[in-house]
Amino acid sequence: MSVLNLQQIMSSRFRTSAAADAQTKSLMEVLGLSTKAAVARLAIGRSLSLGAFNGEAVDAKGLEIPAASLFSQDDVTIWVGLILTHARSHGIALDGMDAFRSALRQHWHRGAAMLIDDWRSSGENFDQFVGTLVKRRADLPDVGTSARTQKPSAANVTSAEDQSSQLTKALGEIGVGAEVKGVVHGPRLSRYKVALRDVNQLDKLRKGLERLALAMSLRDMMPALGHGDEAKTVTIDIPRAPKSWTTASKIEFLEALGAVSGAGAELMVCPGMTVVGDPVLFDLRTAPHLLVGGATGQGKSVCVHAILSSLIVKHTPATLQLALMDPKRVEFSIYAKSRFLWRDEIAVGADAARETLRALVSEMDARYERMSELGVNNIGDLAAKGVRLPFIVACVDELADLIMQDRSVEAEIIRLAQMARAAGIHLILATQRPDAKTFSGLVRSNIPARIALTVQKASESQIILDEGGAEDLLGRGDMIVKLAGSSLVRAHGYYLTPGDVENIVAR
Known part of the structure; x- marks a missing residue:
């Protein structure tokens, strides 16, 4: 960096717009955070997932915060690199500290507004809003595709617990003899492949799903029964706790549509992904x-x-x-x-x-x-x-x-x-x-x-x-x-x- 020096950045102070300053304070209350810097990082990251700025005039009337609060020595290189990459991708020259301050201010301003929109879109539900923040993937379609994260699929759900033994035990408790042959963890449910020892017990299983939910402590979440791909097998979809859910957002949505060839002759729509993560x-x-x-x-x-x-x-x-x-x-x-x-x-x-x-x-x-x-x-x-x-x-x-x-x-x-x-x-x-x-x-x-x-x-x-x-x-x-x-x-x-x-x- 010939015109921007990391030490100079770390010794500087930054401010956002008056509007974003007020939104940042509101978000501090929503998230229970004690510093504006924590919200600012979320806002800047949110803005970096979008394209070029729309030319809106952004004032600098928010209160200042020191760079040492906004960045650490360990991560400042990453943040500056992201801001520079975004600028280059959209033809913006960051040729000095004033230009860098302006870019950061615009990201903070835009990102804070988007976070407020996210909060409202969640119905002002804290768990849903925080889940969106935690699970949102890097979404930089206008910057490039090389750094895209993998779409949420069965292989990506690492926090899901394999409940095969609990399922086998619970099936026995409702009088169904079965063996779990495999499991696929999807965005919210885990699909278990189950081999029935006696196909005549299928009707008992179908009628006993509510008791199966009770035996597995699923509370008000119901398992779902489906046909397997082999003789004498069925699938049982078991809902997981919300903390292990993954949420597919814009990048996965666009990737799913991008895999569909042709344009103009069809009316292809993609409302979501299946239990196992397929569009x-x-x-x-x-x-x-x-x-x-x-x-x-x-x-x-x-x-x-x-x-x-x-x-x-x-x-x-x-x-x-x-x-x-x-x-x-x-x-x-x-x-x-x-x-x-x-x-x-x-x-x-x-x-x-x-x-x-x-x-x-x-x-x-x-x-x-x-x-x-x-x-x-x-x-x-x-x-x-x-x-x-x-x-x-x-x-x-x-x-x-x-x-x-x-x-x-x-x-x-x-x-x-x-x-x-x-x-x-x-x-x-x-x-x-x-x-x-x-x-x-x-x-x-x-x-x-x-x-x-x-x-x-x-x-x-x-x-x-x-x-x-x-x-x-x-x-x-x-x-x-x-x-x-x-x-x-x-x-x-x-x-x-x-x-x-x-x-x-x-x-």
């Missing part, structure tokens, strides 16, 4: 419509953002348009300036949502007229004739609220669900209040793909999945994915922060 990917074209439901605070909104972000990552505005309807006026503001918006607006409120649904029906009819003129049956064949139209994905954030305010929208929704697929229009309907009054059998029968997050009652799981199970999920993005013609898939959602979504939407 859950499906094409919304074949779904062809999706219902997402779950109780408040269980990850429904994060799931919807992951689905919409998946589509944005794999498309351009020429191949995809998003018709977003926000009856509650709170969820989709992050997309307000997106180039992907259909008609360049978000339908906010029930009246605007109703008009958007009617406009989608008119668009569908116009596309069918065009297909009829050219003698084709779907949007793909229309493209082969030289008429390229973008897919339209219509998403209603809280369908229950919309239907309660205006029952007439149900007719438009049903018509779109029945006919819009061939015209390249697909629905995503989300709700935190699944009930028979707002989700009629006719609506549900025309929305074959379902994602259920944790719900409070088995009856709500029945509305979403047409069967129980979602009431036993673990919360915090735990979900069941049901696609037409496929078995149910247990999955854990990717955790995308508002800042992550904002960066993706800004493409």
Whole structure:
């Protein structure tokens, strides 16, 4: 370092903006930390995972702290190296102490705001927020890929305890003779391969899962039974304590989508990863419509953002348009300036949502007229004739609220669900209040793909999945994915922060 000297840095004092100073104090209270420096390190690290600064003017009116509090002699080289690498990657010249102070101040300012967003996104739940901080991996997509950490998979969960002997003993206590043949530790559950000594005991095992949970001291967490890959074997998924969970974030999300070839011809979405850490990917074209439901605070909104972000990552505005309807006026503001918006607006409120649904029906009819003129049956064949139209994905954030305010929208929704697929229009309907009054059998029968997050009652799981199970999920993005013609898939959602979504939407 010819223009920056480590000893000079360590003898300096640094300050952030007035806004970040206040946010840092709030975060000290949230985390129970006694120094601003501890929060500053978290904030700087958070900012380093993002791209270039947005040009916002950042004042220097926060209180100073000495570098010796912010860094130690052992780690100052690492921090300075990270800040320099980020600067070089975005064409910023750090040619002296003033430039270095400015860069550090901007990282602290931006990172503190992102941490506050993380806190709010966690529902101001301390355990969930701290878990996010502890488990978040290095996320530097704009800096390079050489230093990326390995994605959370079965091989990466080192803190998971092998409970094979406890499981064998517990199975014996409920009258099932079995032997554990292997285990795979996933993000939240451990999957045990179990060989039954007598296949006639399978029904006893199926009916005895609640007693098995009691025997293994799982408290209110339920094990899940599945088919094995060999004769006389089954799989038993055992939930682990939250302290051993791993959380997949933006980097794993983008890697999963990056492994999918092609762009523009499919509507690939990736809401989460399976019990053993593999991405859950499906094409919304074949779904062809999706219902997402779950109780408040269980990850429904994060799931919807992951689905919409998946589509944005794999498309351009020429191949995809998003018709977003926000009856509650709170969820989709992050997309307000997106180039992907259909008609360049978000339908906010029930009246605007109703008009958007009617406009989608008119668009569908116009596309069918065009297909009829050219003698084709779907949007793909229309493209082969030289008429390229973008897919339209219509998403209603809280369908229950919309239907309660205006029952007439149900007719438009049903018509779109029945006919819009061939015209390249697909629905995503989300709700935190699944009930028979707002989700009629006719609506549900025309929305074959379902994602259920944790719900409070088995009856709500029945509305979403047409069967129980979602009431036993673990919360915090735990979900069941049901696609037409496929078995149910247990999955854990990717955790995308508002800042992550904002960066993706800004493409």
